[in-house]
Amino acid sequence: ETGVTQTPRHLVMGMTNKKSLKCEQHLGHNAMYWYKQSAKKPLELMFVYSLEERVENNSVPSRFSPECPNSSHLFLHLHTLQPEDSALYLCASSQGLQINTEAFFGQGTRLTVV
Amino acid sequence: SQQGEEDPQALSIQEGENATMNCSYKTSINNLQWYRQNSGRGLVHLILIRSNEREKHSGRLRVTLDTSKKSSSLLITASRAADTASYFCATGGQFYFGTGTSLTVIP
Numbered sequence: 001e002t003g004v005t006q007t008p009r010h011l012v013m014g015m016t017n018k019k020s021l022k023c024e025q026h027l028g029h030n031a032m033y034w035y036k037q038s039a040k041k042p043l044e045l046m047f048v049y050s051l052e053e054r055v056e057n058n059s060v061p062s063r064f065s066p067e068c069p070n071s072s073h074l075f076l077h078l079h080t081l082q083p084e085d086s087a088l089y090l091c092a093s094s095q096g097l098q099i100n101t102e103a104f105f106g107q108g109t110r111l112t113v114v
Numbered sequence: 115s116q117q118g119e120e121d122p123q124a125l126s127i128q129e130g131e132n133a134t135m136n137c138s139y140k141t142s143i144n145n146l147q148w149y150r151q152n153s154g155r156g157l158v159h160l161i162l163i164r165s166n167e168r169e170k171h172s173g174r175l176r177v178t179l180d181t182s183k184k185s186s187s188l189l190i191t192a193s194r195a196a197d198t199a200s201y202f203c204a205t206g207g208q209f210y211f212g213t214g215t216s217l218t219v220i221p
Contacts, residue, residue, distance in 0.1 A: 043211035105156030
C-alpha cells in the first residue's frame with residue numbers, strides 16, 4: 001500500500017459512455033499526475049497538477065478531462081473514448097515538483113473501451 | 115524528449131545470477147531514479163541517484179551514473195524469482211519514464 005488509492009481497479013466502457021477515474025492520496029503531497037500505460041509504449045505522462053493547478057497537458061485529446069478539486073483528489077473524466085484508449089491508467093503523487101522527490105503510484109485502473 | 119530509455123527491453127536470467135539494465139537519456143539531469151513495476155500494478159520507487167554521485171547502493175541494488183555518457187545502470191545481485199518485474203528509469207522533475215526493461219528470473 002503506497003498511500004495512493006485508485007478506483008475503480010477495472011472499468012469496461014462503451015465508446016458513447018461517460019465515466020470517471022478517481023485518485024486519492026493521504027500523503028500530504030501537493031503534486032499529482034495521470035499516466036497512460038499501453039503495451040510496448042513508454043509510460044505516457046498525461047497531466048500534472050501542482051497545488052491544484054494544472055501545470056502540464058501533454059497534447060492529450062479533449063475526450064480526457066482532468067479535475068483536481070483539492071490536493072488530495074484527482075479525477076480523470078472520460079467521454080466518447082476510442083478502443084485505442086484501452087490501457088492501464090496510473091495516478092501518482094509527489095511532494096511538489098521538487099527535483100529530488102520520488103513519485104508514489106496507485107495500483108492503476110485497467111480501462112477497456114469496447 | 116525528457117524521458118529515459120531503458121535497455122534491454124527484455125532480460126531473462128536464472129535465479130542467483132546478476133541482472134544489469136541500462137538507462138540512457140538526452141537532457142541534463144539533477145537526479146535519476148529507478149522504479150519497479152509488477153505486472154499490471156503501479157510503479158514503486160527503488161533508488162535515486164543525484165547528478166554529483168557516481169554510484170549508490172541499496173541492499174542488492176547498485177546504481178551507477180555517468181553524466182558524461184548520459185547513462186545509468188541498475189545492477190540487481192543474486193537475483194530471486196520475486197525480482198521478476200519491469201524496471202524503469204525516470205528523469206526530469208516531472209517523472210518522465212521510458213518503456214522499461216522486463217526482467218524474468220527463472221527459479
